[in-house]
Amino acid sequence: MKADAHLAKAREIQASINVLKMNGAEQHVVSIVEMVYGVAQHLISYGMEQKYGKHLDSHVGLPRELRLLDEDEIAQKFERLDTLRYGRWYGKQGNGKIVKECLKLLSDIERWAIK
Numbered sequence: 001m002k003a004d005a006h007l008a009k010a011r012e013i014q015a016s017i018n019v020l021k022m023n024g025a026e027q028h029v030v031s032i033v034e035m036v037y038g039v040a041q042h043l044i045s046y047g048m049e050q051k052y053g054k055h056l057d058s059h060v061g062l063p064r065e066l067r068l069l070d071e072d073e074i075a076q077k078f079e080r081l082d083t084l085r086y087g088r089w090y091g092k093q094g095n096g097k098i099v100k101e102c103l104k105l106l107s108d109i110e111r112w113a114i115k
Helices: 003-022 026-052 062-070 072-089 096-114
Strands: none
Touching: 003 026, 003 072, 026 062, 026 072, 062 072, 072 096
């Protein structure tokens, strides 16, 4: 997938997140967290392509690749999202505080990717 396609896909998913937020984030925690994770992957791929001329089309190995590029902070943020996602997807954990944390992490990743 080309960089612009990653950005377009991120924007499309972000629009869906906004719909769910308007309909009660508390009722859609698992879906929102999962979509935030997907948006983060696309934004990181876009940012890596813009900054380094390469990217991964998968989350597999993404933190490692970011660290090889000295992007430790973004790797940590993505890993935190992965942890939050895992707890929601496979466990029974979930609340609005988690949505806020995920959206904050996503905002940080987006700021990095777009600048």
